[in-house]
Amino acid sequence: MNRAPVAFISGASRGIGAAIALLLAQKGYRLALLARNEADLRSVAAQTRLAATDCLCLVADLQRPADIETAVSRCLAHFGRVDVLINNAGIGHFGPIEKLSLEQFQAQLQVNVVASWLLSKLLLPQMHQRDHGLLINILSDAARRPFAGGSTYCASKFAQDGMFRSLQEELKNSSVKVSNIYPGLVNTYFNNKTPSAPQPNKLEAAEVAVAVWDIIARNGEPSELHISRSH
Numbered sequence: 115m116n117r118a119p120v121a122f123i124s125g126a127s128r129g130i131g132a133a134i135a136l137l138l139a140q141k142g143y144r145l146a147l148l149a150r151n152e153a154d155l156r157s158v159a160a161q162t163r164l165a166a167t168d169c170l171c172l173v174a175d176l177q178r179p180a181d182i183e184t185a186v187s188r189c190l191a192h193f194g195r196v197d198v199l200i201n202n203a204g205i206g207h208f209g210p211i212e213k214l215s216l217e218q219f220q221a222q223l224q225v226n227v228v229a230s231w232l233l234s235k236l237l238l239p240q241m242h243q244r245d246h247g248l249l250i251n252i253l254s255d256a257a258r259r260p261f262a263g264g265s266t267y268c269a270s271k272f273a274q275d276g277m278f279r280s281l282q283e284e285l286k287n288s289s290v291k292v293s294n295i296y297p298g299l300v301n302t303y304f305n306n307k308t309p310s311a312p313q314p315n316k317l318e319a320a321e322v323a324v325a326v327w328d329i330i331a332r333n334g335e336p337s338e339l340h341i342s343r344s345h
């Protein structure tokens with residue numbers, strides 16, 4: 115029986131999620147990688163397999179609860195367990211409220227808030243059964259810092275912050291830990307950007323991945339981590 119731990123990473127086709135996948139593969143983790151873009155997901159999986167990692171690609175749209183349920187079932191059928199859930203996937207719609215559509219706001223809440231709630235709900239029972247597990251949530255400094263043009267993004271990140279801090283309270287007597295990371299700007303594809311040469315005011319995705327690894331290595335400590343170059 116393969117005893118290597120298993121991490122489930124949402125939004126693993128690029129950016130921060132892909133960087134976490136590559137680092138955890140090097141650390142000996144088996145991986146379930148979720149995103150919509152199958153080609154990008156398979157490219158990340160091919161890189162993780164260079165570290166001989168068993169890597170499962172889960173093509174799913176986090177706006178569809180049925181996709182999420184199917185992805186979790188496939189993951190548990192394949193690996194039998196998940197030790198670490200990394201709620202990383204996220205989108206950002208920015209601008210004055212008059213310029214944003216209701217559909218954008220709903221998508222924002224669905225991907226960032228509802229999907230991370232549902233993934234946690236579906237993966238927690240098998241963690242409780244084994245009395246072991248860790249949820250790491252990639253939030254944002256925007257989870258505590260309102261700004262002009264951030265009405266939808268901040269609504270989603272403030273909501274995630276309240277949700278996962280409540281979950282910390284709910285699980286405080288359990289062996290399952292919840293840790294939240296609040297990055298400042300990161301050099302990724304987020305908000306239709308393309309990663310550029312390193313910039314003085316932005317973190318690199320690999321630095322966020324190292325922060326994730328440090329939390330795993332310390333079994334969920336700290337429960338709240340703020341990392342930034344922008345302030």
Ligand SMILES: NC(=O)c1ccc[n+]([C@@H]2O[C@H](COP(=O)([O-])OP(=O)(O)OC[C@H]3O[C@@H](n4cnc5c(N)ncnc54)[C@H](OP(=O)(O)O)[C@@H]3O)[C@@H](O)[C@H]2O)c1
Pocket residue numbers: 124125126127128129130131148149150151152154174175176177202203204205206225252253254255296297298299300301302303304305
């Ligand atoms: N970049 C920053 O400055 C920054 C700062 C603070 C916090 N964050 C947070 O960091 C997290 C990761 O962002 P990133 O910077 O790595 O952005 P990114 O490069 O745009 O990556 C986003 C990931 O989420 C996935 N995703 C988006 N919509 C999805 C959907 N409907 N279903 C399934 N997967 C979906 C994307 O995959 P597909 O397109 O293939 O589906 C992609 O893998 C987000 O939660 C973001 O809010 C980012």
